[in-house]
Amino acid sequence: MDHLSLMSVTTIAKTDYVSFTFFVGTMAMMAAAVFFFMEVGNTSKEWRTSVLVSGLITFIAAVHYYYMRGYYADQMAIPGMTPQNASPTFFRYVDWLLTVPLMCVEFYLITKKAGGKSSLLWKMILASVVMLVTGYWGEAVAPANATLWGTLSAIAYFYIVYEVWLGDVKKLATSAGSAVASANAALGWFVLVGWAIYPLGYLIGTADGQWYASFKNIGIDMNVIYNIGDAINKIGFGLVIYSLSRKAA
């Protein structure tokens, strides 16, 4: 029997990095959400919605993290449960389906003044939904075909990278002026490097029986990687928007 079934679910073992990062993730997202919400009132009118959306992204994540943390602890209390089987995959993807489109909204809001159209917003949202639904399919519905679904997801991901680095988002951000252009460049690094953390989690989480089965040997749990990725990307992304709101008054 493991520690969680002997003690209460509020006890986290020193080596249980999944539970630990779910817990710290909950606190970090909560703190970030409070910060962004409180700062909305101190923000110049034209950037208020952007800072509000940063608050919504971290707030939605905080609620999901609180839930995933509890779900994981409850599952692990069941004798014989493995971290992989206890993974709150469904709620993870519900969180992403709400928060990643809101990150697309952030790109729309910062490029709007330079003529960003809602059609561009919908293309980005569509790409993010395709990226996440195919990823969910490969992880939870058809893991035997994880390579196929992961590849489809990656194509949608690279479309988003393209828009931000070279496509319309980039062009509009450049014509919006230096503050927006440099914020877009910073967000572009989050999308290119920060978001690339997630496919690594996917490869570890779906490695069983695949040609990349050796990814299991990395020895870091998929949920730890996703939790680190979320903290970097959701809070960091929000802070870039926040600092833009202070620079470009």
Ligand SMILES: *C/C=C(C)/C=C/C=C(C)/C=C/C1=C(C)CCCC1(C)C
């Ligand atoms: C706040 C949550 C964020 C920013 C989540 C981003 C998620 C991704 C960029 C996921 C990408 C994936 C691939 C590119 C291929 C494998 C499947 C995914 C869904 C993990």
